[in-house]
Structure formats: structure tokens, C-alpha cells
Amino acid sequence: MRVLLMGNPNVGKSALFYHLTGVAVKTSNYAGTTVTFTEGKWRLPPENCGHDCAQCPGCAKAAKNAADRKEVDLIDVPGTYTLDSEIKSEKIAADMLATGDVIINVVDATNLERNLVLTMQLCELKKPMIMLLNMWDETQHMGIGVDYAELESILGIPVVPTNGRTGMGCLDAGRRLKEAAVPRCPGEGDIYSRIGKIVSRVQNLSHRHHTVRERLQDISMHPVWGLPIALAVLAGMFELVIQVGGFLSAQMARLFEIAWLPLMNRLYEVLGPEWLKFILIGRLYDGQIGLETSMGVLTTGIFVPIGLVMPYLLFFYLALGFLEDWGYLPRMAVLFDRFFHKIGLHGYSVIPIMLSTGCNIPGVLALRNLESRRERFITAAITCTTIPCMAQSAVIFSEAGKHGAVYIWLIVSTLLSFAILLGILLDRITKGQTPSLISEMPPYRIPGPVMQFKKLMTRLKGFFTEAVPLMMLGILLVQVLDLSGVLKHMFGLMKPVVSGLWGLPKEAASAMLVGVIRKDAAVALLEPLNLTAMQSATAIVALVLYFPCIATYTVLAREVGTRDLLAITAIMAATALLGGLFINLMGSILPPALIIGAEAAVVLTALAFSGKMKKRA
Amino acid sequence: MGMSVVSMADMAPGEQGTIYQMPNDNEARNRLEQMGLRCGVAVGIRNRMPMRGPLLVCAGRTEVAIGNDLAADIKVLVAGQCGHGSMRKRHRWFR
Numbered sequence: 001m002r003v004l005l006m007g008n009p010n011v012g013k014s015a016l017f018y019h020l021t022g023v024a025v026k027t028s029n030y031a032g033t034t035v036t037f038t039e040g041k042w043r044l045p046p047e048n049c050g051h052d053c054a055q056c057p058g059c060a061k062a063a064k065n066a067a068d069r070k071e072v073d074l075i076d077v078p079g080t081y082t083l084d085s086e087i088k089s090e091k092i093a094a095d096m097l098a099t100g101d102v103i104i105n106v107v108d109a110t111n112l113e114r115n116l117v118l119t120m121q122l123c124e125l126k127k128p129m130i131m132l133l134n135m136w137d138e139t140q141h142m143g144i145g146v147d148y149a150e151l152e153s154i155l156g157i158p159v160v161p162t163n164g165r166t167g168m169g170c171l172d173a174g175r176r177l178k179e180a181a182v183p184r185c186p187g188e189g190d191i192y193s194r195i196g197k198i199v200s201r202v203q204n205l206s207h208r209h210h211t212v213r214e215r216l217q218d219i220s221m222h223p224v225w226g227l228p229i230a231l232a233v234l235a236g237m238f239e240l241v242i243q244v245g246g247f248l249s250a251q252m253a254r255l256f257e258i259a260w261l262p263l264m265n266r267l268y269e270v271l272g273p274e275w276l277k278f279i280l281i282g283r284l285y286d287g288q289i290g291l292e293t294s295m296g297v298l299t300t301g302i303f304v305p306i307g308l309v310m311p312y313l314l315f316f317y318l319a320l321g322f323l324e325d326w327g328y329l330p331r332m333a334v335l336f337d338r339f340f341h342k343i344g345l346h347g348y349s350v351i352p353i354m355l356s357t358g359c360n361i362p363g364v365l366a367l368r369n370l371e372s373r374r375e376r377f378i379t380a381a382i383t384c385t386t387i388p389c390m391a392q393s394a395v396i397f398s399e400a401g402k403h404g405a406v407y408i409w410l411i412v413s414t415l416l417s418f419a420i421l422l423g424i425l426l427d428r429i430t431k432g433q434t435p436s437l438i439s440e441m442p443p444y445r446i447p448g449p450v451m452q453f454k455k456l457m458t459r460l461k462g463f464f465t466e467a468v469p470l471m472m473l474g475i476l477l478v479q480v481l482d483l484s485g486v487l488k489h490m491f492g493l494m495k496p497v498v499s500g501l502w503g504l505p506k507e508a509a510s511a512m513l514v515g516v517i518r519k520d521a522a523v524a525l526l527e528p529l530n531l532t533a534m535q536s537a538t539a540i541v542a543l544v545l546y547f548p549c550i551a552t553y554t555v556l557a558r559e560v561g562t563r564d565l566l567a568i569t570a571i572m573a574a575t576a577l578l579g580g581l582f583i584n585l586m587g588s589i590l591p592p593a594l595i596i597g598a599e600a601a602v603v604l605t606a607l608a609f610s611g612k613m614k615k616r617a
Numbered sequence: 618m619g620m621s622v623v624s625m626a627d628m629a630p631g632e633q634g635t636i637y638q639m640p641n642d643n644e645a646r647n648r649l650e651q652m653g654l655r656c657g658v659a660v661g662i663r664n665r666m667p668m669r670g671p672l673l674v675c676a677g678r679t680e681v682a683i684g685n686d687l688a689a690d691i692k693v694l695v696a697g698q699c700g701h702g703s704m705r706k707r708h709r710w711f712r
Contacts, residue, residue: 081651086644111678114653192655221664221673223630334682338670347671347682436684437671438648
């Protein structure tokens with residue numbers, strides 16, 4: 001039997017899914033966290049337990065052990081407001097409907113009126129259904145009373161109060177699944193008046209005072225203070241990641257030197273053939289293995305992802321997870337909406353962009369929440385071209401940071417300028433208009449530590465299973481190409497661009513090559529080249545702007561289609577050429593601080609000018 | 618004090634009214650209606666972002682952010698006089 005979890009966005013379907021199946025899926029506090037469906041096995045609880053199992057841990061334990069429990073397939077479907085939507089993730093939801101035998105309609109109990117719209121549409125499908133009234137704990141805080149027995153008798157289907165954070169009500173839901181029935185469609189008239197009648201029968205509101213969280217909501221959306229607060233939150237988040245991540249990364253480097261290096265030295269002695277040494281351990285510098293520089297699969301291939309990147313990633317995901325669950329991201333969408341419209345984006349583009357600073361892949365997947373193809377295209381072009389992922393940023397911090405913080409700022413401001421100018425340009429040449437923002441603001445919620453931990457683990461697991469092997473593969477490829485002499489050939493081919501336009505030694509071409517597989521590995525490859533500060537800034541900017549890693553590229557191809565992919569590829573090639581050339585030229589005449597100033601001036605003029613042009617049109 | 622119809626984009630933070638007319642754009646109207654913003658629904662402006670930025674509108678338990686252009690197409694019935702001397706005037710800076 002296939003059971004679908006369906007409901008409005010941000011009602012907690014994924015959290016319930018986790019409690020029902022034990023399969024950890026990403027949950028957050030904003031509409032559109034789930035953009036694709038996840039399947040899991042839901043083992044129904046044993047019957048005739050006779051008391052309130054939700055309150056009884058022993059019962060839950062017994063339920064876990066019972067061997068003869070029935071299993072059903074449970075599918076976590078992306079949230080949808082309606083079954084006839086234009087948004088891609090919502091279309092997926094509507095298409096999923098045909099495949100399910102039973103529907104579990106998850107409803108936000110604090111907002112019945114809005115949630116019942118989808119319920120009414122689902123009623124018309126004449127499929128067996130049960131309803132879960134999620135966020136039951138919040139109804140009590142908010143002074144909302146919902147008479148679920150009454151709702152049950154109106155709709156003629158089981159209605160179970162649940163709490164996605166604690167898992168309350170999940171056993172009940174399992175026990176009552178077999179009572180699933182085709183719901184009655186009560187009342188006459190249009191859908192909203194029918195809903196109004198139902199709500200007036202089952203819901204009663206009592207007065208209450210504003211909570212601290214509601215005050216915080218108002219302060220963070222204050223017309224004057226909102227934007228400074230958002231910028232401070234972002235700056236604080238990245239400062240935390242850089243400081244704490246950097247500290248941990250240094251400790252990891254020490255740990256690797258104590259524990260891993262001797263092992264590698266030993267291995268170097270016992271390994272037989274030279275080529276195997278070269279691939280696994282890499283090149284020695286003054287008879288020493290360099291963890292970042294040797295480029296062996298077992299040295300650099302292990303150290304860069306685990307020792308260098310993971311500490312940053314860990315703290316980034318902790319901070320991001322907190323912001324997501326707290327409910328801040330959609331508010332950032334509102335605060336940045338005005339500015340984003342100037343560069344052809346949409347306030348909600350903030351979510352793909354924020355996710356991309358962690359890893360571009362979830363960023364690209366989050367494009368599905370954007371309405372039009374135009375927004376998806378512009379957002380994809382900007383994020384995939386100019387936003388470095390945390391793995392890249394980690395290496396950039398350590399690589400460019402050696403030459404002084406001003407070079408990190410130079411790289412950041414150059415990327416940002418390119419993002420804005422690219423946005424203004426694409427906004428002009430892409431047909432159509434960015435639609436106005438419509439976005440629901442979830443209330444602030446205190447993140448549940450268990451779900452936070454689960455989410456962090458899921459993300460780190462993704463990093464270890466997908467990024468780390470690719471990283472090692474990238475290094476393997478370089479070493480093999482180097483050994484076979486193909487690399488030298490490629491240096492020759494790429495020399496006009498690498499040396500001619502960007503003013504880099506021709507060996508930097510190997511970084512460009514690896515950049516296709518893993519960007520962080522590519523940046524690490526620059527280290528043995530002994531570049532000057534300006535050269536390394538040039539190389540890094542070119543590398544970031546240049547094609548994304550292969551994994552992002554495949555996901556991007558699937559999400560935007562061939563035509564847009566080709567366009568984005570052309571944009572990337574052009575911006576990479578220009579970006580490298582720009583820093584190479586400017587760097588030879590101006591100090592980094594002045595380049596940053598020049599970039600700021602250009603961007604501000606362009607922003608002011610584009611506004612004027614639009615008004616005239 | 619009579620009733621008057623104003624564009625939602627001209628309302629000030631704290632002002633309340635009843636939605637009188639929804640935008641013509643079907644897609645936007647549908648999305649708003651799904652979130653609970655329909656003709657006859659009581660709404661209040663919770664906040665608005667400066668420089669013609671989005672408005673935060675609450676309707677019942679739902680809080681929705683609406684872009685300024687779209688809000689201009691939503692007409693709201695408010696109590697009191699409109700235009701001169703109203704609360705809106707003080708918030709000219711936001712427009």
C-alpha cells in the first residue's frame with residue numbers, strides 16, 4: 001500500500017515523516033524545504049494496545065519490537081497550496097497523487113482556514129484519507145481550540161492531533177490508518193464559504209498576549225532596522241564560521257601531522273613502484289610530504305576534505321540549520337526583495353543563494369520554488385557562476401588569507417560585483433518581468449535539537465559520501481594525467497588563456513582542469529605554484545567563476561534544461577575569462593584596497609543607472 | 618467617518634481594512650487566495666519595507682509578504698478618510 005503525506009507548505013510533513021519512518025529528511029521552517037519526494041517504510045503499530053500510547057515509552061518500545069507489524073510505503077510529498085499550481089515542486093506534488101492508495105492530509109492546526117483549501121480539493125478526488133492536525137502544541141500556546149472530534153464527524157475521516165517536533169500522535173496515526181475513508185464534501189456554495197462554515201464549527205479562539213517571539217518577528221522586519229539586522233546576522237554567521245571553523249581546521253591540521261603523516265611516511269617507504277607512490281602519496285617537497293601540496297590520493301585527497309573543509313562546513317551547517325528552523329530565511333527574502341528585483345532576482349532567490357554558499361547542489365534544487373523560468377534561469381546563472389560553496393570558501397580563506405585579509409575581501413567583492421552586474425545584464429536581456437513577491441511568513445519557532453542534529457548529520461553524510469570520493473577521484477585524475485604526460489600537453493593548449501589573459505604560470509592550467517571535478521581540490525592545487533598574492537587572487541576568482549563542479553553541473557542540467565544550461569555555460573566561460581583578466585590588469589596598476597573601491601563605485605553606478613533606465617522604459 | 622477604498626500599497630503600518638478587490642492577474646490572485654487573502658477578508662498592514670519594498674500583511678493567523686507592485690492592485694476598504702491628513706501621509710518616506 002502506498003500512503004502519501006500531503007499538505008500545505010511548511011506544515012511539518014517532513015518532520016512527521018521522520019517520526020513515522022525513521023528516515024531522516026531535511027526539515028526547516030520555511031515553505032518549500034522539500035522539493036522532491038522521499039519514500040520510506042512505515043511500520044504500523046500493533047493493535048489493541050488499550051491505553052494512551054503517545055504518553056507511554058514502554059509501549060513505543062514494544063511497538064518497535066513487534067515482528068508481525070504491517071508495513072506500508074510512506075511518501076513525503078512536497079508541500080502544495082493547491083492541486084493546479086504552476087510551481088515546479090507543487091506540480092510534482094499534484095502528479096504524485098495518482099500513485100497513492102491512501103492520502104494523509106497534514107494540516108497546520110493553527111491555521112485551519114487556509115489549510116482546508118487543499119483538503120477540500122483532496123476531498124473531491126474520492127480517495128481514502130486521514131487527517132493529521134500537526135503543530136498541536138502551538139495551538140495551545142496561541143489560544144486556539146480545535147474540536148477534532150467535531151471535525152472528524154464533519155469530514156467522516158479520522159482526525160489525529162500530532163506534533164512533528166516530538167512525534168506525539170504518530171502511534172495513533174498508525175493505528176487509525178486502517179479507518180481511512182473517502183471524505184464527505186460537506187456544504188454547498190463556493191469552497192471558501194464551505195471552509196468558513198467548518199472552521200466556525202470546530203475552532204474557537206481565546207485572547208492572549210503577544211509572545212516574545214512575536215515581538216522578535218516585528219523587530220526583525222522593522223522597516224529601518226530589519227535590513228541592518230539581516231546583514232549583521234549574515235556577517236555574524238560567516239564570522240562565526242571563519243573564526244571557529246578556522247580554529248578547528250588548524251587543530252585538525254595538527255592532528256593530521258601527528259597521526260596521519262608518520263603513517264604516510266611509512267607507507268612511502270614500503271610502497272613498491274614509483275607510479276603507485278606518486279598516485280597515493282604524491283610529490284615530495286624537500287623530502288617532505290605536504291598535506292595540502294603533495295596531491296596524493298591518500299595525502300591531499302584525505303586532508304583537504306576532512307582536515308580543511310569539514311570544520312568550516314560543520315559550523316556553516318550548524319548556523320544555517322538554526323536559521324532555517326528558526327524561520328528567518330523567508331524574512332530575509334522580504335528584506336532583500338527590493339534589492340533583488342533590481343538584479344532580476346526575486347526575494348525568494350535568497351534561499352537558493354544561501355543554500356549555495358554551503359553547497360551548490362541543494363541551492364540548484366531549491367530553484368524549484370521559484371515561479372517562472374526567467375527567475376530560475378537568472379538565479380541559476382548567478383548562483384552557479386559567482387557563489388563559491390563552503391568547500392571552496394574554506395580553501396579560499398586558508399589560501400588567500402595567507403597574503404592578508406584584504407585579498408579575501410578583494411575576492412569577495414569581485415565575485416559580488418560580478419553577481420550584481422551579471423544580474424543587471426540578465427535582467428535587461430531576458431524576456432519578461434520578475435513577478436512580485438508573495439510569500440508566507442512562518443512564525444518563529446525554536447529549533448528542536450534532535451531534528452537539528454539529524455539535519456546536520458544528513459548534510460555531513462552527503463558530504464562524505466558524495467564530495468569526498470569525487471575529491472579523491474579528481475586528484476587521482478590529475479596524478480594519472482601528470483604521469484602519462486597528457487597534462488603537459490594540456491598546459492600548452494590552455495597557455496594562451498592561463499598565461500596570456502590571466503598572467504598565471506602555465507601549471508595553473510591543472511587547477512582549471514581539476515576544477516571541473518572538485519573546486520576545493522583545484523584551489524588547493526594552486527599552493528605549490530608559489531603564486532604572488534595578486535596572482536592567487538586572479539586564479540581563485542577565475543576558478544570560482546569558471547564551470548561548477550561536475551556534480552552541480554549534472555543537477556543543473558536536469559533542473560533548467562539544455563537550452564538554459566548552454567546559456568549558463570557560455571555565461572560562465574565569459575565571466576571567468578573577464579574576471580581573471582580584470583584582476584590581472586587592475587592588480588598590476590592598483591593596490592587591492594583601491595580595486596575594491598573601484599568595484600564598489602562601478603556597481604553602485606550600474607545600480608543607479610539601471611533604475612533610471614527602467615523608469616524611462 | 619465614512620468608508621473609502623484605497624490601494625493596499627498606500628496603506629500605512631498598523632492600518633486595517635477589508636479586501637474589496639483582488640488583482641486581475643489570475644496566478645497571483647490564486648496564490649493570494651490560497652493563503653487566505655480574498656475579497657471580504659479583514660487584513661492589517663503589519664509592516665512595510667522602505668523604498669517601495671514588500672508589505673507584510675496579516676489576515677487571521679496568516680502573515681503574507683506581498684510585493685509593492687502587486688499590493689498596488691489590491692483594493693482595500695478602510696474606515697476613515699483617505700488621502701490628506703490621514704496616517705498614510707506620515708509614512709511617505711516608505712514610498
